[in-house]
Amino acid sequence: MTSTLIKHARVVMGENKLVKCDLLLKDGLIAELAEDLVCEADHIVDAKMALLLPGLIDVHVHFREPGFADKETIATGSSAAARGGFTTVFAMPNLNPVVDNVAVLQNMQALNRRDAVVKIKQYAAISAGLTANKVDDLPALAKAGAIAFTNDGKGVQTADTMYQAMQAAAKVHKVLVAHVEDDSLIHAGVMNAGPSAKALGLPGASKLSETSQLARDLMIAKATGVHYHVAHLSALESVELIRIAKQHSINVTAEVSPHHLLLDDSMIVKDDANMKMNPPLRSADDRAALIAGLLDGTIDMVATDHAPHTDREKAQSMLTAPNGVTGIETSFPLLYTHLVKPGIMTWHRLLEVMNQKAAEVFGLTDAATKLAVGQPADLALFDIDHAHTIRADEFASKGSNSPFINWTIFGQTQATWVNGKQVYAAERSEAWQNVI
CATH class of the missing domain: 3.20.20.140 (Metal-dependent hydrolases)
Known part of the structure; x- marks a missing residue:
């Protein structure tokens, strides 16, 4: 299984504080996390200070x-x-x-x-x-x-x-x-x-x-x-x-x-x-x-x-x-x-x-509930700094029957991982990139 190093993310600390953190994903789990990780990985993702959550x-x-x-x-x-x-x-x-x-x-x-x-x-x-x-x-x-x-x-x-x-x-x-x-x-x-x-x-x-x-x-x-x-x-x-x-x-x-x-x-x-x-x-x-x-x-x-x-x-x-x-x-x-x-x-x-x-x-045992070593590498990266207007033509769902079309929001998803595998990447986004 490949490994992924996520650099320059922000994570939630305590009740309401965001701090900088790097994470290494390996064998479907969170293998390491620290403010500044230096290690080898198959993929390196620059989070560009986007918010990383379970x-x-x-x-x-x-x-x-x-x-x-x-x-x-x-x-x-x-x-x-x-x-x-x-x-x-x-x-x-x-x-x-x-x-x-x-x-x-x-x-x-x-x-x-x-x-x-x-x-x-x-x-x-x-x-x-x-x-x-x-x-x-x-x-x-x-x-x-x-x-x-x-x-x-x-x-x-x-x-x-x-x-x-x-x-x-x-x-x-x-x-x-x-x-x-x-x-x-x-x-x-x-x-x-x-x-x-x-x-x-x-x-x-x-x-x-x-x-x-x-x-x-x-x-x-x-x-x-x-x-x-x-x-x-x-x-x-x-x-x-x-x-x-x-x-x-x-x-x-x-x-x-x-x-x-x-x-x-x-x-x-x-x-x-x-x-x-x-x-x-x-x-x-x-x-x-x-x-x-x-x-x-x-x-x-x-x-x-x-x-x-x-x-x-x-x-x-x-x-x-x-x-x-x-x-x-x-x-x-x-x-x-x-x-x-x-x-x-x-x-x-x-x-x-x-x-x-x-x-x-x-009673879920196979889902990440916090960012910690040994937790499943189920993660999502969100851009909370830039505004986005919801459009009917952008949904991955077949349905566009949303009451929130044309609402302006912050927090668009930039990338999602399930068991360490990336299953979503925002198109044309500058909030993340792979460097192999």
Whole structure:
């Protein structure tokens, strides 16, 4: 295996300090690091004082293959992950076929190994087809290597199904991940119920769809002792419920998406399907509560819910277009630009919510969580000094359905390594170069 010496990088030291550092990558691991390394290597990368971090971890992505390859494939999705600085991602099971039995899971694992340029952990479904009331054979799926269980895209509609699933997940010591949504309370809503929906003449969806099912699940989680993880929080009341649950020692963790942190429904000023996602963008007060919850530890991590669709699908009205936006290529620069750069969030906390908490919650042993000798050489290099405008034509993903097109950001990825192998290099970038 070749070796790589990364020169003149900046790394995070302590809570919020950046210091100069060189790293040697060898045999898939970080072999040495010091302020000024002098050693031989097959490749030398001049980081030009760009920021070097452990590779980011995203516990919530949709790579669409098999079944929906016109939207995304494992190859394009993992390339998008690498372009975003992510080295480990968790793929959702809402595919065709749904990953709800061992044979399909094993096939997915084989496809992931064959086509991905980053590490993919595969979720399995809680119940057949994501909608059945009968719980899948979770012990067999766990034994076959499912990272965790979720019916993402669908809320578990009956309390007894969730109760059985939590009991089964607890027995095999796996996390149960919930998409909390009571279908009976959606009322065909396509955006948050509120003034913006009324102004646009679009049907609104109440927060009760999320919060009522979350309250139900937290009580079941308390009764079963399962590790319960809540996907894509969107509501102020949801943050409050998680906070109270943690105070009462319920084993719960939660994630929030970049779009719910940076957007709210007041920003939807026209019928624009690139602003349509599930859960929908809520109010400014909800958004403020999500940021506060992320800062104080109530919300444990950021997950993109990367959900690519075709241009044709997203050209429709919000009434008929599918839910979901892309996010894995813009997540880090958006959070750096809007939270870290202005001093709202420390570097230490950003590393926690984009890497360390995910590894801790899901028990990852093959992902770097810090820059240290012996850690996997999963790394990403970011240019935090120069502005960049997000363009629809630059994505590695097949999908360009992003609400952040034309936003100006700092923190573009310059290079990404997985197990010491470079899997992404920014085109025409002067922030890195190889000298052999």
